[in-house]
Amino acid sequence: MKQKRVSFKNEWNGILFALPAILGLLIFTLGPMLYSLYMSFTDYSGSNVPTFVGLDNYTRIFSGEDQYFYKSLRVTVYFVILSVPSGIIYSFLLALLLNRDVKGKAIFRTIFYLPSIVPIIAISFIWLWLLNPDLGLANELLGALGFPGSQWIFGEKSVVPSLAMMNLWTTGGTMIIFLAGLQDIPRSLYEAIEIDGGSRFDKLWAITVPMMTPTIFFNLIIGIINGFQIFAQAHVMTNGGPNNASLFYVFYLYREAFQFSRMGSASAIAWVLFIIIMALTFIVFKTSRKWVYYEGDGSR
Amino acid sequence: MRKRSGTKTILFVFLAVMMIVTACANGNNDSGQSKNTAVNGNSTKDKSSGTNEQVKLKFTFWGSPQEKKAVEDAIKAFEGIHKNITIEPVHITGTDFLQKLNAMIAGNEAPDLSYSAAWKLKMGEEDLIYNFFDLIKEDPSIKKEDYLEYGWWNWDTDKSAGPYQAAVVPSLMYNADMFQDAGVEVPPTKASEAWTWDEFVETAKKLTLDRNGKHPDEAGFDPKNIKQYGVKFSLSWISYMPLVLSNGGDYLTDDGKELGLAKPEAAEAIQKIADLINVHHVAPSPVQASSIPAPATALQSKKVAMVIDGSWNHLDLSKANINWGVGVLPILKEYKSFFLGGSLIIFKSSKHPKEAWEFSKFLTDPNNVLEMHQGLWMPQLTKWYEDPQLIDSWANEELSGRPIGFQDAVMRSTFEHAEPAPENNVKNFVEIDAAVAASLDQVWLGTKSAEEALKEAEERIKPLVQGTYLK
Numbered sequence: 001m002k003q004k005r006v007s008f009k010n011e012w013n014g015i016l017f018a019l020p021a022i023l024g025l026l027i028f029t030l031g032p033m034l035y036s037l038y039m040s041f042t043d044y045s046g047s048n049v050p051t052f053v054g055l056d057n058y059t060r061i062f063s064g065e066d067q068y069f070y071k072s073l074r075v076t077v078y079f080v081i082l083s084v085p086s087g088i089i090y091s092f093l094l095a096l097l098l099n100r101d102v103k104g105k106a107i108f109r110t111i112f113y114l115p116s117i118v119p120i121i122a123i124s125f126i127w128l129w130l131l132n133p134d135l136g137l138a139n140e141l142l143g144a145l146g147f148p149g150s151q152w153i154f155g156e157k158s159v160v161p162s163l164a165m166m167n168l169w170t171t172g173g174t175m176i177i178f179l180a181g182l183q184d185i186p187r188s189l190y191e192a193i194e195i196d197g198g199s200r201f202d203k204l205w206a207i208t209v210p211m212m213t214p215t216i217f218f219n220l221i222i223g224i225i226n227g228f229q230i231f232a233q234a235h236v237m238t239n240g241g242p243n244n245a246s247l248f249y250v251f252y253l254y255r256e257a258f259q260f261s262r263m264g265s266a267s268a269i270a271w272v273l274f275i276i277i278m279a280l281t282f283i284v285f286k287t288s289r290k291w292v293y294y295e296g297d298g299s300r
Numbered sequence: 301m302r303k304r305s306g307t308k309t310i311l312f313v314f315l316a317v318m319m320i321v322t323a324c325a326n327g328n329n330d331s332g333q334s335k336n337t338a339v340n341g342n343s344t345k346d347k348s349s350g351t352n353e354q355v356k357l358k359f360t361f362w363g364s365p366q367e368k369k370a371v372e373d374a375i376k377a378f379e380g381i382h383k384n385i386t387i388e389p390v391h392i393t394g395t396d397f398l399q400k401l402n403a404m405i406a407g408n409e410a411p412d413l414s415y416s417a418a419w420k421l422k423m424g425e426e427d428l429i430y431n432f433f434d435l436i437k438e439d440p441s442i443k444k445e446d447y448l449e450y451g452w453w454n455w456d457t458d459k460s461a462g463p464y465q466a467a468v469v470p471s472l473m474y475n476a477d478m479f480q481d482a483g484v485e486v487p488p489t490k491a492s493e494a495w496t497w498d499e500f501v502e503t504a505k506k507l508t509l510d511r512n513g514k515h516p517d518e519a520g521f522d523p524k525n526i527k528q529y530g531v532k533f534s535l536s537w538i539s540y541m542p543l544v545l546s547n548g549g550d551y552l553t554d555d556g557k558e559l560g561l562a563k564p565e566a567a568e569a570i571q572k573i574a575d576l577i578n579v580h581h582v583a584p585s586p587v588q589a590s591s592i593p594a595p596a597t598a599l600q601s602k603k604v605a606m607v608i609d610g611s612w613n614h615l616d617l618s619k620a621n622i623n624w625g626v627g628v629l630p631i632l633k634e635y636k637s638f639f640l641g642g643s644l645i646i647f648k649s650s651k652h653p654k655e656a657w658e659f660s661k662f663l664t665d666p667n668n669v670l671e672m673h674q675g676l677w678m679p680q681l682t683k684w685y686e687d688p689q690l691i692d693s694w695a696n697e698e699l700s701g702r703p704i705g706f707q708d709a710v711m712r713s714t715f716e717h718a719e720p721a722p723e724n725n726v727k728n729f730v731e732i733d734a735a736v737a738a739s740l741d742q743v744w745l746g747t748k749s750a751e752e753a754l755k756e757a758e759e760r761i762k763p764l765v766q767g768t769y770l771k
Contacts, residue, residue: 046402048426067735067760133587134524154587154745242586242741258399260731261419 040267046257050264057268069269071244072252075160079248080227082164088219091171092212095178096204109179116172124236127166128153153238156245163233163246174219181215182208213292217284224280228273249273355652357387357659358411360401362394366615370672371663378662385655405649412650413660416453416461418723418730420645421769424455429645432460435657442661450720451680453643454769464641465664466677469714470542471611472630473595476623478528478605482506487606487627489705491635491713497572500630504530504582507605516581523581528602530582532592533573534609535744537722537733538640542629543569545636551722556767561736562758564751569632570743571750578746586744596620610640611710615676618701626709637714638721639678666694675701678711685715720770727766735761 015022040057042050061069098109115123130137131152139149152162189207198206234240234251253273257266361371368391375387390411392400398419404410405428416423423429436444447463454460472487479486484506488494495503505516507530514521533539541551549566552559560566576583584592584604592598595607596616607613608629617624629637644660646653662668666679673679673694684690695707723729739757742748 045422045426046398047405047423047428065763128590132591135591151587154590156742156747241738242745244738255734259734261398261422263402 036267037271039264040271042264044264044267045261046263047261053264057265058272060265061269061272066265068244068247068252068255072247072249075245075247076228076230076249079160079164079230080224082161083167084220084223084227086164087168087171087174087223088216090168091175091219092178092216094171094175095182096208098175099179099182109176112175113172115170118170120170120232121236123166123170124233127169128237131162131166153246154242156242159238159242159246163230163237166233167230174223177219178212178215181212185211210293211295214294217288217292221281221284224284225277228277228280353384355385355655357385357413357650357652357656358390359387359659360390360392360397360404360411360414362392362397362415364615367672367676370669373671374663374669377668378659382655382658385659387659405647408649410647410649412652412656413644413646415465415642416645417642420453420461420643421455423645424459424461427648429461429647430653431458432462432643433458435646435653439657439661446681446683448639448680448682448685448715448718450718450725450770451639451641453724456769461645462643462660463664464639464680465644465660466669466672467639467641467680468611468676468678469639469710470538470608470629470637471614471710472606472608472627473599473613473617474606474625474627475599475602475604476625478507478602482605486625487709489627489709491628491708491717494628494635494713495630497630497632500531501576501580501582504576504606505580506530508582521581526581526584526588529584529592529604531576531606531608532589532595532598532604533576533583534595534607535573535586535589535740536737538610539608540570540573541722542637543573543632545638545719546629546634547632550719551726552765552768557765559732559736559754559758559761559765562751562754567749567751567754570740570754572632574743574746574750577744585746586741596622599624611678612676614701614703617703618675625703626705628709628713635713635717636719637717638719639680639714640721640723641677641680666690670694674699678714685711720768725768725770727768728764732761732764735764 039050041052041054043053043056044050060066064070094112098105098112102108129135133139133149133151133154136152138152142149150158150162153159185208189211190203193203193207229250230248231250231254234246234248235254238246240247240251240255249269250273253266253269256262256269359375361368363371372389375389379386397415398417401411401414410428420429424431433444436442448467451463451467452460453462453464474487476486484503487503507528508516508526509528510522511525511527512520512522516523537551544550544561544566547565547569549563549569550560551566553563554560561570573583577585592603593601594616595609595613597620598604599607599617600620600622614626628635644663646656646660650656664680666673666677666681666684669677670693674696679685679690679694684694691707691711695702695711697704697706722733726732736754736757739753739760740750743750743753
């Protein structure tokens with residue numbers, strides 16, 4: 001009896017300490033979210049009294065009456081498909097390199113991490129210069145190597161690949177997480193493979209990659225979520241152009257809300273994105289059972 | 301016992317939070333409704349009578365530091381005359397303006413009056429702002445006819461969000477030194493002597509140089525390495541519409557049912573501008589333009605010899621140390637141009653619309669913000685274009701913001717040849733133009749002809765085309 005009372009007191013104290021976070025979540029996240037869910041069923045311009053219109057906002061976007069919805073979805077999915085796998089492979093390879101005992105390891109790590117703490121607006125401006133088709137470094141380099149240049153972000157076909165490429169530059173955060181994961185792999189496993197006469201490739205394929213799958217899984221989820229929310233590049237560098245070729249979903253949402261003053265419809269668009277991301281995350285979680293290896297998980 | 305009370309407390313906290321959340325949500329609706337009914341219930345007259353009552357007005361506006369200062373000075377002058385009114389100026393940067401204003405409205409903190417852009421028409425339809433024509437009816441000191449003919453922002457027939465509070469116009473600006481270096485005559489300043497398109501292209505060619513100093517007509521000219529462009533056209537409706545109008549086209553067709561830009565007269569004009577870039581190589585493409593600085597700096601650094609863009613650039617040009625001038629726009633058939641600008645709106649939630657109206661009238665009178673009218677704004681009261689004495693006070697060519705030729709090239713050419721601007725005339729303009737601008741990207745980049753691109757745009761925006769406010 002007595003013991004139970006003490007443990008309950010602890011429970012109560014625990015809740016008390018967690019209360020700021022819980023309240024924060026309720027007031028600043030859950031509340032506004034539910035409010036926006038309600039708004040997505042209304043005709044709301046930002047200044048008028050919202051009137052309930054049922055599913056009108058949703059039918060408008062799904063029926064294709066709003067010509068930008070599917071376009072922006074296609075553009076965004078294309079970006080995610082290009083940028084997420086390449087970002088993970090690139091930062092994984094970087095992490096492998098920087099995990100080795102090279103001279104000036106700390107400096108290299110800093111250099112590769114640095115871009116991810118530069119504000120995205122500043123990064124956008126730097127790349128605007130680099131990717132300028134006439135004067136930019138990118139085309140100068142290609143030219144010097146004898147390759148033809150590209151229109152980069154000014155071409156309808158090249159704008160999304162250009163932005164995906166630029167995205168690689170900012171994957172320092174992902175790299176750090178991979179580095180942390182790499183350092184967690186017990187040395188004894190490598191030693192065992194050395195004794196068995198395994199090659200470097202064996203080490204990578206039989207130990208490093210399987211041991212890293214939880215980290216890859218984590219980075220994949222985060223990558224997909226971030227990829228779908230790409231916005232600043234379209235806002236600063238391309239304004240969604242040329243000819244809507246970089247009309248990313250969130251930029252489309254922003255335009256609907258703040259340029260066309262259709263907050264109700266923008267709320268619906270936001271909820272569709274929420275559901276898309278939820279569904280994709282769920283799918284990745286489901287498939288993860290097949291390929292993610294957890295140490296100490298006896299079932300595999 | 302204890303356990304139960306603990307659960308109760310938690311439950312209570314959760315309930316309390318949910319109540320706050322829902323209350324906020326509902327509060328918004330309710331207050332919105334009550335706000336509107338209160339406004340509709342009271343007429344303007346009830347509120348106006350007490351002139352001795354101390355009144356405070358909130359006024360939201362945007363603008364450069366100079367504009368901010370000029371507006372604040374005007375407020376001081378206004379408060380000097382109207383001792384019972386104090387005005388609280390709220391300066392918001394242009395890019396955040398609508399978001400902040402919406403937040404203020406949603407939070408029941410709407411200003412009494414405000415600067416406004418195209419979004420105001422929606423507010424008019426939602427009955428959030430006063431119909432300017434209702435307010436003007438009650439004021440004998442001024443009438444509708446005193447204002448420029450096409451200076452109105454209407455959301456319906458006889459329903460107006462006001463006249464331009466200050467106007468700007470499309471303008472051709474140039475660096476005179478570059479004309480002298482090339483041995484070319486500067487642009488004409490009288491509309492009757494405006495360059496034909498061919499004359500304009502010829503001049504632009506003489507002013508265009510590649511790295512080796514060659515002109516576009518000469519053998520060996522390298523269009524990839526142009527050092528100096530003859531002209532930079534800002535690639536928005538503000539700059540291409542004068543030429544479209546000049547060729548007999550318009551944004552919508554006369555009956556307002558179709559996209560006029562897709563018609564041959566308009567498409568031809570737009571194609572001619574695209575040809576400046578892709579055929580004649582005298583103007584930068586959007587790609588090349590991305591590395592060219594803002595108009596005043598571009599002219600000053602001799603990257604371009606002429607700029608066709610809004611007259612708001614005159615202010616920057618007057619501050620730059622440069623020998624600049626203005627000319628009339630080139631034409632295809634006859635001279636056409638337009639005024640454009642924002643207007644002052646008065647919110648129906650205002651408790652003091654009469655006082656707000658007084659201030660709105662005060663700020664629209666160039667006398668009270670003369671400094672701004674001597675370099676940036678243009679008046680919207682017709683008499684300021686007709687009375688020589690008044691003209692002299694704002695358009696005198698001795699003023700640093702008003703170069704030689706200003707009165708003919710900017711003031712008269714627009715005043716005498718003004719058409720309605722699509723922005724304040726075409727319904728759903730903001731959305732239509734977003735689609736048109738995207739399609740025109742391909743025209744400026746040279747991947748499609750103007751006719752093709754605009755025909756495609758026409759298909760896509762059919763549901764948005766719903767006529768104009770003036771017809």
